Amino acid sequence: MMNNRLIYLIKGELIRLHKYKVTSVSFLIALIWLIVLYFVDGNIFNDLLPLLILVDSTMMSLMYIGSVMFFEKKESTMSSMLVTPARNSELILAKILSNTIHNLLSTALIIIVFVIVKNVEVNYILIFLAIVFSTLYHTTIGLLLSYYQKDFTTMLMTVMMISFLLLIPAVLFSINVLKSDIWEYILLINPIQAANEIISQSFKPINLDWKYYFSFLYLVISGLFIYKFLVLKQFKNYAISISGV
Amino acid sequence: MSSIFEVKNLKFKYKNNQENVLKGINFDIKEGEIFGFLGPSGAGKSTTQKVIIKILEDYQGQILYKQKDLKDYKQDFFEDIGVSFEMPIHFSKMTAIENINFFQNLYKKKADVEKLMKRVGLWEDKDKMVAEYSKGMKIRLNIVRALLNSPTMLFLDEPTNGLDPSNAKILKDLIREFKNSGGTVFITSHIMSDIDQLCDRVAFIVNGEIKEIDTPRNLKIRYGQRQVKVEYRDNNKLIEKSFSMENLGNNNEFMEILKAKDIETIHSGETTLEDIFIKVTGVTLDDEQ
Ligand SMILES: Nc1ncnc2c1ncn2[C@@H]1O[C@H](COP(=O)(O)OP(=O)(O)OP(=O)(O)O)[C@@H](O)[C@H]1O
Ligand SMILES: [Mg+2]
Numbered sequence: 219m220m221n222n223r224l225i226y227l228i229k230g231e232l233i234r235l236h237k238y239k240v241t242s243v244s245f246l247i248a249l250i251w252l253i254v255l256y257f258v259d260g261n262i263f264n265d266l267l268p269l270l271i272l273v274d275s276t277m278m279s280l281m282y283i284g285s286v287m288f289f290e291k292k293e294s295t296m297s298s299m300l301v302t303p304a305r306n307s308e309l310i311l312a313k314i315l316s317n318t319i320h321n322l323l324s325t326a327l328i329i330i331v332f333v334i335v336k337n338v339e340v341n342y343i344l345i346f347l348a349i350v351f352s353t354l355y356h357t358t359i360g361l362l363l364s365y366y367q368k369d370f371t372t373m374l375m376t377v378m379m380i381s382f383l384l385l386i387p388a389v390l391f392s393i394n395v396l397k398s399d400i401w402e403y404i405l406l407i408n409p410i411q412a413a414n415e416i417i418s419q420s421f422k423p424i425n426l427d428w429k430y431y432f433s434f435l436y437l438v439i440s441g442l443f444i445y446k447f448l449v450l451k452q453f454k455n456y457a458i459s460i461s462g463v
Numbered sequence: 464m465s466s467i468f469e470v471k472n473l474k475f476k477y478k479n480n481q482e483n484v485l486k487g488i489n490f491d492i493k494e495g496e497i498f499g500f501l502g503p504s505g506a507g508k509s510t511t512q513k514v515i516i517k518i519l520e521d522y523q524g525q526i527l528y529k530q531k532d533l534k535d536y537k538q539d540f541f542e543d544i545g546v547s548f549e550m551p552i553h554f555s556k557m558t559a560i561e562n563i564n565f566f567q568n569l570y571k572k573k574a575d576v577e578k579l580m581k582r583v584g585l586w587e588d589k590d591k592m593v594a595e596y597s598k599g600m601k602i603r604l605n606i607v608r609a610l611l612n613s614p615t616m617l618f619l620d621e622p623t624n625g626l627d628p629s630n631a632k633i634l635k636d637l638i639r640e641f642k643n644s645g646g647t648v649f650i651t652s653h654i655m656s657d658i659d660q661l662c663d664r665v666a667f668i669v670n671g672e673i674k675e676i677d678t679p680r681n682l683k684i685r686y687g688q689r690q691v692k693v694e695y696r697d698n699n700k701l702i703e704k705s706f707s708m709e710n711l712g713n714n715n716e717f718m719e720i721l722k723a724k725d726i727e728t729i730h731s732g733e734t735t736l737e738d739i740f741i742k743v744t745g746v747t748l749d750d751e752q
Binding site for chain 1: 542550551568571608
Protein backbone atom coordinates (compact mmCIF):
# COMPACT_ATOMS: atom_id res chain seq x y z
CA MET A 219 0.00 0.00 0.00
CA MET A 220 2.87 2.34 0.78
CA ASN A 221 4.03 3.61 -2.57
CA ASN A 222 6.50 6.26 -3.57
CA ARG A 223 3.91 8.87 -4.34
CA LEU A 224 2.32 8.51 -0.93
CA ILE A 225 5.68 8.94 0.75
CA TYR A 226 6.36 11.95 -1.45
CA LEU A 227 3.00 13.48 -0.53
CA ILE A 228 3.59 12.87 3.17
CA LYS A 229 6.94 14.60 2.89
CA GLY A 230 5.26 17.53 1.16
CA GLU A 231 2.65 17.75 3.92
CA LEU A 232 5.32 17.70 6.62
CA ILE A 233 7.26 20.45 4.89
CA ARG A 234 4.10 22.53 4.69
CA LEU A 235 3.29 21.89 8.35
CA HIS A 236 6.66 23.40 9.01
CA LYS A 237 6.30 26.32 6.55
CA TYR A 238 2.87 27.20 7.84
CA LYS A 239 4.30 27.25 11.37
CA VAL A 240 2.08 24.47 12.70
CA THR A 241 5.19 22.63 13.84
CA SER A 242 6.44 25.64 15.77
CA VAL A 243 3.10 26.02 17.51
CA SER A 244 2.94 22.39 18.53
CA PHE A 245 6.47 22.40 19.89
CA LEU A 246 5.73 25.56 21.79
CA ILE A 247 2.71 23.89 23.35
CA ALA A 248 4.80 20.83 24.19
CA LEU A 249 7.33 23.13 25.82
CA ILE A 250 4.66 24.79 27.94
CA TRP A 251 3.41 21.38 29.07
CA LEU A 252 6.96 20.38 29.91
CA ILE A 253 7.47 23.42 32.09
CA VAL A 254 4.12 23.00 33.85
CA LEU A 255 4.65 19.31 34.46
CA TYR A 256 8.18 19.80 35.66
CA PHE A 257 6.97 21.77 38.67
CA VAL A 258 4.16 19.40 39.54
CA ASP A 259 5.08 17.05 42.31
CA GLY A 260 5.21 13.29 42.43
CA ASN A 261 1.72 11.94 43.00
CA ILE A 262 -0.19 14.35 40.83
CA PHE A 263 2.45 14.09 38.17
CA ASN A 264 1.86 10.37 37.78
CA ASP A 265 -1.80 11.04 37.05
CA LEU A 266 -1.19 14.11 35.00
CA LEU A 267 1.29 12.76 32.50
CA PRO A 268 -1.03 10.11 31.01
CA LEU A 269 -3.81 12.68 30.97
CA LEU A 270 -1.65 15.15 29.13
CA ILE A 271 -0.67 12.55 26.59
CA LEU A 272 -4.33 11.70 26.20
CA VAL A 273 -5.25 15.32 25.51
CA ASP A 274 -2.33 15.66 23.14
CA SER A 275 -3.16 12.63 21.05
CA THR A 276 -6.92 13.19 20.95
CA MET A 277 -8.02 16.81 21.28
CA MET A 278 -4.87 18.28 19.83
CA SER A 279 -5.04 15.85 16.91
CA LEU A 280 -8.50 17.13 16.13
CA MET A 281 -7.29 20.71 16.38
CA TYR A 282 -4.21 20.32 14.22
CA ILE A 283 -5.90 18.57 11.33
CA GLY A 284 -8.74 21.09 11.64
CA SER A 285 -6.41 24.04 11.22
CA VAL A 286 -4.46 22.36 8.44
CA MET A 287 -7.65 21.76 6.51
CA PHE A 288 -8.63 25.33 7.14
CA PHE A 289 -5.37 26.66 5.66
CA GLU A 290 -5.90 24.43 2.69
CA LYS A 291 -9.42 25.69 2.25
CA LYS A 292 -8.29 29.30 2.40
CA GLU A 293 -5.79 28.74 -0.39
CA SER A 294 -8.02 26.50 -2.51
CA THR A 295 -4.99 24.33 -3.15
CA MET A 296 -7.02 21.15 -3.02
CA SER A 297 -8.23 21.71 -6.58
CA SER A 298 -4.64 21.72 -7.83
CA MET A 299 -4.14 18.39 -6.15
CA LEU A 300 -7.28 16.99 -7.75
CA VAL A 301 -5.91 17.48 -11.26
CA THR A 302 -2.67 15.61 -10.60
CA PRO A 303 -2.22 11.85 -11.00
CA ALA A 304 -2.35 11.47 -7.20
CA ARG A 305 -5.30 9.35 -6.07
CA ASN A 306 -7.83 10.58 -3.53
CA SER A 307 -6.83 7.88 -1.07
CA GLU A 308 -3.22 9.00 -1.35
CA LEU A 309 -4.14 12.63 -0.73
CA ILE A 310 -6.15 11.71 2.35
CA LEU A 311 -3.65 9.24 3.74
CA ALA A 312 -0.89 11.78 3.25
CA LYS A 313 -2.90 14.27 5.32
CA ILE A 314 -3.69 11.78 8.06
CA LEU A 315 -0.26 10.19 8.26
CA SER A 316 1.69 13.44 8.16
CA ASN A 317 -0.41 14.88 10.96
CA THR A 318 0.00 11.68 12.92
CA ILE A 319 3.76 11.77 12.51
CA HIS A 320 3.82 15.43 13.45
CA ASN A 321 1.77 14.95 16.58
CA LEU A 322 3.67 11.82 17.50
CA LEU A 323 6.90 13.81 17.54
CA SER A 324 5.67 16.45 19.94
CA THR A 325 4.14 13.85 22.23
CA ALA A 326 7.28 11.77 22.08
CA LEU A 327 9.26 14.82 23.09
CA ILE A 328 7.27 15.15 26.30
CA ILE A 329 7.60 11.47 27.16
CA ILE A 330 11.31 11.32 26.43
CA VAL A 331 12.01 14.34 28.58
CA PHE A 332 10.16 12.85 31.53
CA VAL A 333 11.71 9.47 31.10
CA ILE A 334 15.06 11.19 31.44
CA VAL A 335 14.22 13.83 34.06
CA LYS A 336 11.65 12.15 36.26
CA ASN A 337 12.36 8.49 35.68
CA VAL A 338 8.90 7.81 34.36
CA GLU A 339 8.42 4.13 33.81
CA VAL A 340 6.73 3.37 30.57
CA ASN A 341 6.66 0.54 28.10
CA TYR A 342 8.02 2.13 24.95
CA ILE A 343 6.35 -0.20 22.51
CA LEU A 344 2.96 0.08 24.15
CA ILE A 345 3.06 3.85 24.50
CA PHE A 346 4.24 4.20 20.92
CA LEU A 347 1.35 2.06 19.69
CA ALA A 348 -1.09 3.85 21.95
CA ILE A 349 -0.11 7.31 20.74
CA VAL A 350 0.02 6.28 17.09
CA PHE A 351 -3.41 4.70 17.12
CA SER A 352 -5.09 7.39 19.23
CA THR A 353 -3.63 10.10 17.02
CA LEU A 354 -4.46 8.28 13.77
CA TYR A 355 -8.02 7.79 14.91
CA HIS A 356 -8.63 11.33 16.05
CA THR A 357 -6.89 12.85 13.05
CA THR A 358 -9.23 10.86 10.84
CA ILE A 359 -12.21 12.08 12.83
CA GLY A 360 -10.87 15.64 12.66
CA LEU A 361 -10.60 15.38 8.89
CA LEU A 362 -14.18 14.21 8.69
CA LEU A 363 -15.34 17.04 10.95
CA SER A 364 -13.54 19.58 8.81
CA TYR A 365 -15.71 18.56 5.85
CA TYR A 366 -18.64 20.15 7.63
CA GLN A 367 -17.12 23.31 9.03
CA LYS A 368 -17.59 26.54 7.16
CA ASP A 369 -15.02 28.68 8.91
CA PHE A 370 -12.23 28.56 11.41
CA THR A 371 -14.27 29.63 14.42
CA THR A 372 -17.03 27.06 13.97
CA MET A 373 -14.33 24.48 13.40
CA LEU A 374 -12.66 25.36 16.70
CA MET A 375 -15.99 25.44 18.52
CA THR A 376 -17.03 22.07 17.19
CA VAL A 377 -13.73 20.48 18.00
CA MET A 378 -13.82 21.95 21.49
CA MET A 379 -17.36 20.84 22.09
CA ILE A 380 -16.87 17.32 20.83
CA SER A 381 -13.63 16.79 22.63
CA PHE A 382 -14.97 18.12 25.91
CA LEU A 383 -18.11 16.08 25.54
CA LEU A 384 -16.01 12.97 25.10
CA LEU A 385 -12.99 13.95 27.13
CA ILE A 386 -14.66 15.06 30.34
CA PRO A 387 -16.45 11.77 31.07
CA ALA A 388 -13.25 9.90 30.31
CA VAL A 389 -11.31 12.09 32.72
CA LEU A 390 -14.00 11.94 35.40
CA PHE A 391 -13.93 8.20 35.13
CA SER A 392 -10.19 7.92 35.36
CA ILE A 393 -10.05 10.09 38.48
CA ASN A 394 -12.85 8.02 39.98
CA VAL A 395 -15.62 10.59 39.97
CA LEU A 396 -17.70 8.35 37.76
CA LYS A 397 -17.53 5.07 39.52
CA SER A 398 -20.28 2.60 38.69
CA ASP A 399 -19.80 -0.37 36.38
CA ILE A 400 -22.40 0.98 34.01
CA TRP A 401 -20.13 3.90 33.19
CA GLU A 402 -17.32 1.51 32.54
CA TYR A 403 -19.36 -0.10 29.77
CA ILE A 404 -20.97 3.03 28.42
CA LEU A 405 -17.64 4.73 28.10
CA LEU A 406 -16.22 1.90 26.03
CA ILE A 407 -17.83 3.37 22.94
CA ASN A 408 -16.17 6.69 23.60
CA PRO A 409 -13.03 6.86 21.45
CA ILE A 410 -11.32 9.20 23.89
CA GLN A 411 -11.96 6.68 26.64
CA ALA A 412 -10.54 3.98 24.38
CA ALA A 413 -7.47 6.13 23.87
CA ASN A 414 -7.35 6.67 27.61
CA GLU A 415 -7.34 2.92 28.23
CA ILE A 416 -4.53 2.13 25.85
CA ILE A 417 -2.43 5.09 26.95
CA SER A 418 -2.78 4.63 30.69
CA GLN A 419 -2.13 0.90 30.46
CA SER A 420 1.19 1.61 28.74
CA PHE A 421 2.61 3.01 31.95
CA LYS A 422 4.20 0.57 34.36
CA PRO A 423 3.23 -1.62 36.05
CA ILE A 424 1.86 -3.20 32.90
CA ASN A 425 -1.19 -5.34 33.37
CA LEU A 426 -3.18 -5.46 30.17
CA ASP A 427 -6.82 -6.36 30.75
CA TRP A 428 -9.69 -7.08 28.37
CA LYS A 429 -10.53 -3.38 28.21
CA TYR A 430 -7.13 -2.71 26.74
CA TYR A 431 -7.65 -5.17 23.91
CA PHE A 432 -11.20 -4.09 23.38
CA SER A 433 -10.23 -0.43 23.18
CA PHE A 434 -7.40 -1.15 20.81
CA LEU A 435 -9.58 -3.16 18.47
CA TYR A 436 -12.33 -0.61 18.78
CA LEU A 437 -10.08 2.21 17.60
CA VAL A 438 -8.62 0.18 14.75
CA ILE A 439 -11.88 -1.25 13.44
CA SER A 440 -14.08 1.80 13.82
CA GLY A 441 -11.23 3.96 12.54
CA LEU A 442 -10.93 1.90 9.36
CA PHE A 443 -14.66 2.00 8.95
CA ILE A 444 -14.79 5.79 9.31
CA TYR A 445 -11.91 6.20 6.90
CA LYS A 446 -13.34 3.98 4.22
CA PHE A 447 -17.02 4.81 4.36
CA LEU A 448 -17.03 8.42 5.44
CA VAL A 449 -13.71 10.18 4.98
CA LEU A 450 -12.73 8.64 1.65
CA LYS A 451 -16.22 8.57 0.24
CA GLN A 452 -17.03 12.20 0.92
CA PHE A 453 -13.59 13.52 0.11
CA LYS A 454 -14.11 14.43 -3.51
CA ASN A 455 -17.33 16.34 -2.88
CA TYR A 456 -15.65 18.17 -0.07
CA ALA A 457 -12.53 18.93 -2.11
CA ILE A 458 -14.66 20.33 -4.93
CA SER A 459 -16.76 22.39 -2.56
CA ILE A 460 -13.66 24.08 -1.13
CA SER A 461 -11.87 24.35 -4.43
CA GLY A 462 -13.54 27.71 -5.06
CA VAL A 463 -12.81 27.66 -8.77
CA MET B 464 -8.79 15.73 -38.16
CA SER B 465 -10.04 13.29 -35.54
CA SER B 466 -11.76 14.37 -32.36
CA ILE B 467 -9.88 14.24 -29.08
CA PHE B 468 -13.03 15.01 -27.10
CA GLU B 469 -16.62 14.15 -27.99
CA VAL B 470 -19.33 15.50 -25.73
CA LYS B 471 -22.81 14.16 -26.30
CA ASN B 472 -25.97 15.48 -24.70
CA LEU B 473 -24.13 16.54 -21.56
CA LYS B 474 -26.30 17.53 -18.64
CA PHE B 475 -25.10 18.59 -15.26
CA LYS B 476 -26.76 19.74 -12.06
CA TYR B 477 -25.06 20.98 -8.89
CA LYS B 478 -26.29 19.20 -5.77
CA ASN B 479 -27.96 22.22 -4.18
CA ASN B 480 -29.58 23.44 -7.36
CA GLN B 481 -32.98 22.63 -8.82
CA GLU B 482 -32.18 23.20 -12.44
CA ASN B 483 -29.54 21.75 -14.72
CA VAL B 484 -26.63 24.12 -15.23
CA LEU B 485 -25.73 22.32 -18.46
CA LYS B 486 -28.81 21.43 -20.45
CA GLY B 487 -27.74 18.78 -22.90
CA ILE B 488 -24.82 20.24 -24.78
CA ASN B 489 -23.02 18.66 -27.74
CA PHE B 490 -19.61 19.52 -29.10
CA ASP B 491 -16.35 17.96 -30.05
CA ILE B 492 -12.80 19.17 -29.85
CA LYS B 493 -10.54 18.24 -32.73
CA GLU B 494 -7.03 17.09 -32.16
CA GLY B 495 -4.61 19.97 -32.52
CA GLU B 496 -7.10 22.81 -32.47
CA ILE B 497 -7.69 25.69 -30.11
CA PHE B 498 -11.32 25.48 -29.12
CA GLY B 499 -12.87 28.56 -27.54
CA PHE B 500 -15.78 28.43 -25.18
CA LEU B 501 -17.58 31.74 -24.90
CA GLY B 502 -20.56 32.89 -22.98
CA PRO B 503 -21.84 35.41 -20.49
CA SER B 504 -21.12 35.11 -16.79
CA GLY B 505 -22.91 32.16 -15.25
CA ALA B 506 -23.52 30.46 -18.59
CA GLY B 507 -21.72 27.28 -17.56
CA LYS B 508 -18.23 27.65 -19.04
CA SER B 509 -16.28 26.75 -15.91
CA THR B 510 -18.76 24.01 -15.12
CA THR B 511 -18.21 22.49 -18.56
CA GLN B 512 -14.46 22.61 -18.09
CA LYS B 513 -14.72 20.96 -14.68
CA VAL B 514 -16.92 18.18 -16.06
CA ILE B 515 -14.67 17.34 -18.97
CA ILE B 516 -11.56 17.27 -16.78
CA LYS B 517 -13.21 14.72 -14.49
CA ILE B 518 -13.52 17.05 -11.49
CA LEU B 519 -17.31 17.00 -11.50
CA GLU B 520 -18.36 13.42 -12.02
CA ASP B 521 -22.13 13.13 -11.64
CA TYR B 522 -23.06 14.15 -15.15
CA GLN B 523 -25.51 12.73 -17.65
CA GLY B 524 -24.69 12.10 -21.27
CA GLN B 525 -21.49 10.81 -22.74
CA ILE B 526 -17.97 12.16 -22.90
CA LEU B 527 -15.33 10.42 -24.96
CA TYR B 528 -11.65 11.27 -24.60
CA LYS B 529 -9.54 9.72 -27.34
CA GLN B 530 -12.50 7.51 -28.28
CA LYS B 531 -12.74 6.06 -24.78
CA ASP B 532 -15.39 6.90 -22.19
CA LEU B 533 -14.07 9.48 -19.74
CA LYS B 534 -15.50 7.42 -16.91
CA ASP B 535 -13.17 4.56 -17.80
CA TYR B 536 -10.11 6.69 -17.19
CA LYS B 537 -8.42 6.52 -13.82
CA GLN B 538 -6.30 9.16 -12.18
CA ASP B 539 -3.60 8.71 -14.82
CA PHE B 540 -5.84 10.75 -17.13
CA PHE B 541 -4.19 13.71 -15.44
CA GLU B 542 -0.76 12.69 -16.72
CA ASP B 543 -2.12 13.70 -20.09
CA ILE B 544 -3.71 17.08 -19.42
CA GLY B 545 -2.80 20.46 -18.00
CA VAL B 546 -5.34 22.61 -16.21
CA SER B 547 -5.46 26.25 -15.28
CA PHE B 548 -8.40 27.23 -13.13
CA GLU B 549 -10.19 30.55 -13.06
CA MET B 550 -8.41 31.60 -9.86
CA PRO B 551 -4.67 31.22 -9.41
CA ILE B 552 -3.96 28.55 -6.83
CA HIS B 553 -0.67 28.05 -5.05
CA PHE B 554 0.75 27.44 -1.61
CA SER B 555 1.32 31.04 -0.59
CA LYS B 556 3.98 30.32 2.03
CA MET B 557 6.18 28.46 -0.38
CA THR B 558 8.29 29.99 -3.12
CA ALA B 559 7.17 29.82 -6.73
CA ILE B 560 9.79 27.24 -7.62
CA GLU B 561 8.96 25.13 -4.56
CA ASN B 562 5.34 25.12 -5.66
CA ILE B 563 6.23 24.14 -9.21
CA ASN B 564 8.71 21.45 -8.19
CA PHE B 565 6.28 19.98 -5.70
CA PHE B 566 3.59 19.53 -8.34
CA GLN B 567 5.92 18.50 -11.11
CA ASN B 568 7.25 15.55 -9.15
CA LEU B 569 3.78 14.05 -9.12
CA TYR B 570 3.96 13.51 -12.89
CA LYS B 571 5.87 11.06 -15.03
CA LYS B 572 6.48 13.48 -17.90
CA LYS B 573 8.28 16.68 -17.01
CA ALA B 574 8.60 19.90 -18.95
CA ASP B 575 11.61 22.20 -18.72
CA VAL B 576 10.55 24.46 -15.87
CA GLU B 577 13.40 26.91 -16.26
CA LYS B 578 12.50 27.51 -19.88
CA LEU B 579 8.83 27.95 -19.06
CA MET B 580 9.43 30.31 -16.18
CA LYS B 581 11.85 32.38 -18.24
CA ARG B 582 9.28 32.51 -20.99
CA VAL B 583 6.62 34.04 -18.72
CA GLY B 584 9.18 36.27 -17.05
CA LEU B 585 9.12 34.67 -13.60
CA TRP B 586 12.53 33.03 -13.43
CA GLU B 587 14.06 36.02 -11.66
CA ASP B 588 11.37 35.86 -9.01
CA LYS B 589 11.34 32.10 -8.64
CA ASP B 590 12.59 32.20 -5.05
CA LYS B 591 9.98 34.66 -3.87
CA MET B 592 7.11 33.47 -1.72
CA VAL B 593 3.94 33.27 -3.77
CA ALA B 594 2.30 35.44 -1.12
CA GLU B 595 4.53 38.24 -2.36
CA TYR B 596 3.50 37.76 -5.98
CA SER B 597 1.22 40.22 -7.75
CA LYS B 598 -2.00 38.95 -9.24
CA GLY B 599 -0.56 38.90 -12.74
CA MET B 600 2.47 36.94 -11.54
CA LYS B 601 0.21 34.38 -9.89
CA ILE B 602 -1.74 34.00 -13.11
CA ARG B 603 1.46 33.45 -15.06
CA LEU B 604 2.59 30.90 -12.49
CA ASN B 605 -0.75 29.17 -13.01
CA ILE B 606 0.13 28.69 -16.66
CA VAL B 607 3.51 27.25 -15.78
CA ARG B 608 1.71 24.89 -13.44
CA ALA B 609 -0.63 23.81 -16.24
CA LEU B 610 2.29 23.11 -18.58
CA LEU B 611 4.72 21.44 -16.21
CA ASN B 612 3.86 17.90 -17.28
CA SER B 613 4.09 18.60 -21.03
CA PRO B 614 0.42 17.78 -21.46
CA THR B 615 -1.14 16.75 -24.75
CA MET B 616 -4.18 18.82 -23.95
CA LEU B 617 -4.51 22.11 -22.13
CA PHE B 618 -7.57 23.51 -20.35
CA LEU B 619 -7.52 27.21 -19.62
CA ASP B 620 -10.30 28.97 -17.77
CA GLU B 621 -10.12 32.71 -18.50
CA PRO B 622 -6.32 32.64 -18.84
CA THR B 623 -5.80 36.27 -19.85
CA ASN B 624 -8.16 37.72 -17.27
CA GLY B 625 -6.11 40.08 -15.11
CA LEU B 626 -3.01 40.22 -17.31
CA ASP B 627 -1.61 43.40 -18.78
CA PRO B 628 -1.46 43.56 -22.61
CA SER B 629 2.19 42.53 -22.91
CA ASN B 630 1.82 39.57 -20.57
CA ALA B 631 -1.43 38.64 -22.27
CA LYS B 632 0.51 38.59 -25.53
CA ILE B 633 3.21 36.36 -24.07
CA LEU B 634 0.51 34.02 -22.90
CA LYS B 635 -1.23 33.97 -26.27
CA ASP B 636 2.06 33.26 -28.00
CA LEU B 637 2.66 30.43 -25.55
CA ILE B 638 -0.75 28.96 -26.33
CA ARG B 639 -0.06 29.21 -30.06
CA GLU B 640 3.31 27.51 -29.66
CA PHE B 641 1.68 24.78 -27.67
CA LYS B 642 -0.74 24.24 -30.52
CA ASN B 643 2.02 24.32 -33.12
CA SER B 644 3.87 21.61 -31.25
CA GLY B 645 0.81 19.38 -31.62
CA GLY B 646 -1.18 20.25 -28.50
CA THR B 647 -4.92 20.74 -28.23
CA VAL B 648 -6.42 23.60 -26.22
CA PHE B 649 -9.78 24.21 -24.59
CA ILE B 650 -10.08 27.82 -23.56
CA THR B 651 -12.91 29.75 -21.96
CA SER B 652 -13.06 33.50 -22.01
CA HIS B 653 -15.19 36.52 -22.40
CA ILE B 654 -12.39 38.59 -23.84
CA MET B 655 -13.46 38.40 -27.46
CA SER B 656 -10.36 39.81 -29.10
CA ASP B 657 -8.20 37.11 -27.48
CA ILE B 658 -10.51 34.40 -28.68
CA ASP B 659 -10.70 35.89 -32.14
CA GLN B 660 -6.92 35.86 -32.50
CA LEU B 661 -6.37 32.44 -30.99
CA CYS B 662 -9.19 30.06 -31.68
CA ASP B 663 -9.73 27.74 -34.60
CA ARG B 664 -13.31 27.20 -33.58
CA VAL B 665 -15.56 28.73 -30.96
CA ALA B 666 -18.73 27.69 -29.21
CA PHE B 667 -21.17 30.13 -27.69
CA ILE B 668 -22.84 28.89 -24.54
CA VAL B 669 -25.82 30.71 -23.10
CA ASN B 670 -27.69 29.58 -20.06
CA GLY B 671 -26.35 26.03 -20.28
CA GLU B 672 -27.09 25.61 -23.98
CA ILE B 673 -24.77 25.89 -26.94
CA LYS B 674 -26.11 28.39 -29.44
CA GLU B 675 -23.36 28.39 -32.05
CA ILE B 676 -20.25 26.44 -32.97
CA ASP B 677 -18.10 27.47 -35.88
CA THR B 678 -14.84 29.08 -36.92
CA PRO B 679 -14.60 32.79 -36.10
CA ARG B 680 -14.37 33.47 -39.84
CA ASN B 681 -17.57 31.60 -40.69
CA LEU B 682 -19.41 33.25 -37.85
CA LYS B 683 -18.40 36.64 -39.13
CA ILE B 684 -19.61 35.80 -42.58
CA ARG B 685 -22.87 34.45 -41.30
CA TYR B 686 -23.58 37.19 -38.79
CA GLY B 687 -21.79 39.95 -40.60
CA GLN B 688 -23.67 42.75 -42.19
CA ARG B 689 -21.15 43.42 -44.88
CA GLN B 690 -21.65 47.15 -45.05
CA VAL B 691 -19.83 50.29 -45.90
CA LYS B 692 -20.40 53.31 -43.74
CA VAL B 693 -19.79 56.76 -45.25
CA GLU B 694 -19.68 60.10 -43.47
CA TYR B 695 -19.81 63.20 -45.64
CA ARG B 696 -20.59 66.92 -45.51
CA ASP B 697 -23.62 68.38 -47.15
CA ASN B 698 -24.29 72.07 -46.62
CA ASN B 699 -22.01 71.98 -43.64
CA LYS B 700 -24.04 69.18 -42.07
CA LEU B 701 -22.41 65.86 -41.26
CA ILE B 702 -24.37 63.00 -42.76
CA GLU B 703 -23.85 59.30 -42.18
CA LYS B 704 -25.04 56.55 -44.50
CA SER B 705 -24.61 52.78 -44.70
CA PHE B 706 -24.63 50.66 -47.85
CA SER B 707 -24.62 46.95 -48.38
CA MET B 708 -21.41 45.66 -49.92
CA GLU B 709 -23.35 43.49 -52.35
CA ASN B 710 -23.02 44.99 -55.80
CA LEU B 711 -21.66 48.16 -54.33
CA GLY B 712 -20.27 49.37 -57.65
CA ASN B 713 -23.74 49.42 -59.11
CA ASN B 714 -25.26 51.31 -56.21
CA ASN B 715 -26.05 54.69 -57.71
CA GLU B 716 -26.62 56.57 -54.49
CA PHE B 717 -23.27 55.39 -53.15
CA MET B 718 -21.47 56.27 -56.37
CA GLU B 719 -23.07 59.69 -56.44
CA ILE B 720 -21.91 60.48 -52.94
CA LEU B 721 -18.39 59.41 -53.81
CA LYS B 722 -18.38 61.67 -56.86
CA ALA B 723 -20.18 64.70 -55.57
CA LYS B 724 -19.69 64.94 -51.84
CA ASP B 725 -16.95 65.88 -49.48
CA ILE B 726 -16.21 62.51 -47.78
CA GLU B 727 -14.92 62.63 -44.21
CA THR B 728 -14.68 58.92 -43.30
CA ILE B 729 -15.40 55.65 -45.01
CA HIS B 730 -15.36 52.27 -43.23
CA SER B 731 -16.16 48.72 -44.17
CA GLY B 732 -18.25 47.37 -41.30
CA GLU B 733 -16.74 43.99 -40.61
CA THR B 734 -18.56 42.34 -37.76
CA THR B 735 -16.39 41.59 -34.75
CA LEU B 736 -16.72 38.54 -32.60
CA GLU B 737 -17.92 40.92 -29.94
CA ASP B 738 -20.89 41.97 -32.08
CA ILE B 739 -21.69 38.33 -32.66
CA PHE B 740 -21.35 37.58 -28.97
CA ILE B 741 -23.87 40.26 -28.13
CA LYS B 742 -26.16 39.09 -30.87
CA VAL B 743 -26.03 35.42 -29.93
CA THR B 744 -26.10 35.82 -26.18
CA GLY B 745 -28.19 38.97 -25.95
CA VAL B 746 -31.30 37.32 -27.31
CA THR B 747 -31.53 34.87 -24.52
CA LEU B 748 -30.72 37.45 -21.91
CA ASP B 749 -33.72 39.47 -23.11
CA ASP B 750 -35.93 36.42 -22.97
CA GLU B 751 -34.99 35.86 -19.37
CA GLN B 752 -36.26 39.20 -18.23
N1 LIG C 1 -20.41 24.97 -6.71
C1 LIG C 1 -21.57 25.38 -7.23
N2 LIG C 1 -22.74 25.08 -6.61
C2 LIG C 1 -23.91 25.48 -7.12
N3 LIG C 1 -24.05 26.19 -8.24
C3 LIG C 1 -22.94 26.55 -8.90
C4 LIG C 1 -21.64 26.16 -8.43
N4 LIG C 1 -20.73 26.65 -9.28
C5 LIG C 1 -21.42 27.30 -10.24
N5 LIG C 1 -22.74 27.25 -10.03
C6 LIG C 1 -23.80 27.82 -10.88
O1 LIG C 1 -23.72 27.25 -12.16
C7 LIG C 1 -23.92 28.23 -13.17
C8 LIG C 1 -22.74 28.22 -14.12
O2 LIG C 1 -21.57 28.61 -13.44
P1 LIG C 1 -20.14 28.64 -14.13
O3 LIG C 1 -19.15 28.92 -13.09
O4 LIG C 1 -19.98 27.41 -14.94
O5 LIG C 1 -20.31 29.90 -15.10
P2 LIG C 1 -19.24 30.59 -16.07
O6 LIG C 1 -19.82 30.51 -17.42
O7 LIG C 1 -17.90 30.00 -15.86
O8 LIG C 1 -19.28 32.09 -15.55
P3 LIG C 1 -18.07 33.17 -15.39
O9 LIG C 1 -17.88 33.78 -16.74
O10 LIG C 1 -18.63 34.16 -14.42
O11 LIG C 1 -16.87 32.46 -14.89
C9 LIG C 1 -24.13 29.55 -12.44
O12 LIG C 1 -25.50 29.79 -12.40
C10 LIG C 1 -23.59 29.31 -11.07
O13 LIG C 1 -24.34 30.05 -10.12
MG1 LIG D 1 -16.12 30.71 -15.12
